[in-house]
Amino acid sequence: MKVPLLDLCPQYNSLKDEILKEIAEVCDSQRFILGAKVEKLEEELKIYCQSAGCVGVTSGSDALLIALMVEQIKPGDEIITSPFTFFATVGAIVRAGAKPVFADIDPVTFNIDPVKVAEKITPKTRAIIPVHLFGQSADMDPIMELAAKHNLFVIEDGCQAIGAEYKGRRVGSIGDYGAFSFFPSKNLGCFGDGGAVTCNSAERNNLLKIYRNHGQSGTYIHEYVGGNFRLDALQAAVLSIKLRALDSWSGGRQRNAAEYDELLKGLEAKGVIAAPKKAAYDVRHIYNQYVIRVMDGKRDALKAFLAEKEIGCAVYYPLSLHLQTCFKDLGGKAGDYPVCEKATSEVLALPIYPESTSAQRQYVADSIAEFFAK
Ligand SMILES: *Cc1c(COP(=O)(O)O)cnc(C)c1O
Numbered sequence: 001m002k003v004p005l006l007d008l009c010p011q012y013n014s015l016k017d018e019i020l021k022e023i024a025e026v027c028d029s030q031r032f033i034l035g036a037k038v039e040k041l042e043e044e045l046k047i048y049c050q051s052a053g054c055v056g057v058t059s060g061s062d063a064l065l066i067a068l069m070v071e072q073i074k075p076g077d078e079i080i081t082s083p084f085t086f087f088a089t090v091g092a093i094v095r096a097g098a099k100p101v102f103a104d105i106d107p108v109t110f111n112i113d114p115v116k117v118a119e120k121i122t123p124k125t126r127a128i129i130p131v132h133l134f135g136q137s138a139d140m141d142p143i144m145e146l147a148a149k150h151n152l153f154v155i156e157d158g159c160q161a162i163g164a165e166y167k168g169r170r171v172g173s174i175g176d177y178g179a180f181s182f183f184p185s186k187n188l189g190c191f192g193d194g195g196a197v198t199c200n201s202a203e204r205n206n207l208l209k210i211y212r213n214h215g216q217s218g219t220y221i222h223e224y225v226g227g228n229f230r231l232d233a234l235q236a237a238v239l240s241i242k243l244r245a246l247d248s249w250s251g252g253r254q255r256n257a258a259e260y261d262e263l264l265k266g267l268e269a270k271g272v273i274a275a276p277k278k279a280a281y282d283v284r285h286i287y288n289q290y291v292i293r294v295m296d297g298k299r300d301a302l303k304a305f306l307a308e309k310e311i312g313c314a315v316y317y318p319l320s321l322h323l324q325t326c327f328k329d330l331g332g333k334a335g336d337y338p339v340c341e342k343a344t345s346e347v348l349a350l351p352i353y354p355e356s357t358s359a360q361r362q363y364v365a366d367s368i369a370e371f372f373a374k
Helices: 009-029 035-049 060-070 086-096 114-120 139-151 202-212 233-243 246-263 265-269 299-308 325-330 337-345 356-374
Strands: 054-057 080-081 099-102 125-130 153-157 176-181 194-199 216-218 290-294 348-349
Touching: 009 060, 009 233, 035 054, 035 194, 035 233, 054 060, 054 202, 060 086, 060 153, 060 176, 086 114, 086 194, 125 139, 125 337, 139 153, 153 337, 176 356, 194 202, 194 325, 246 290, 246 356, 265 337, 265 356, 290 337, 299 348, 299 356, 337 348
Parallel strands: 080 099, 080 125, 125 153, 153 176
Antiparallel strands: 054 194, 176 194, 290 348
């Protein structure tokens, strides 16, 4: 049996006719940049994310950057984020000219620990970027309290968590901004790169639109220096169709996760692995990834064993960001973020995509058991 980490073909095949029809419409119009399809998608995403505004952009990376640009981030500003995230979260902070400051993560959720955030706030701190990693919300209440107390703004990195909820609220509607990615492997993926920014006010929505188009407030009138962060109509057309199926896909991921939880119980009781855990606070976890911990330094050996069995698995992420060469000047060293560093050595993502089958999960669980019985 083969179990790919992700197979996008079944979802494409289920929507193929509708999608190709929409794509043909865009081609017939020969209008590819912004326009009605993008506006329609923005309205749908705004409702889906329960936010006051939503602006389509080029990628999740640019969604983070444009929010920082709108807030006029400048050199010397400090922005607190997680060291356990995809590179783009921290890359955006540096691209905006600010200094990333890391706060260690919570061992259960892998998300930034609000107590550690509080310790990192200085007079230079301007913003906090919590990341809702693997599809589960960070603990937003204490983060928003800190932001209110210290007059900081908050960008939720929801790139892996569209539709996830924190205490009944959708991610992207809690902070001042939410960044979303439509990279093909995200829960809502387009046919290339794409992204969106949600925001909590009409003013911010208006500024995001201006910054997205080179800071243009009127035809060839530039109030700010923005960039080309425009989402294209083809991607928007694909996303509008896929968005209708997103909740059923998220439901499939949740069912698959529950099945794994059952299948892995025995191994967990032996203490050789740990299945992912839900947060202590109320969440809707949408499982962009199902990430186990592998104990006793066996993660890489298990990964190689599963690869031999044609089971796709991946390590998100193998190196804490404070240890990346490009951030050397920030002075991070091994031991600075022990919870994150332990996670980087233990985590392993298993196939969880909605259309994967129970038989495939059984094979994955049996193969892991076989590895530990050796
Ligand atoms: C994917 C991702 C991004 C970047 O999104 P792109 O669309 O690939 O630019 C940012 N943050 C996190 C946490 C992500 O997973």
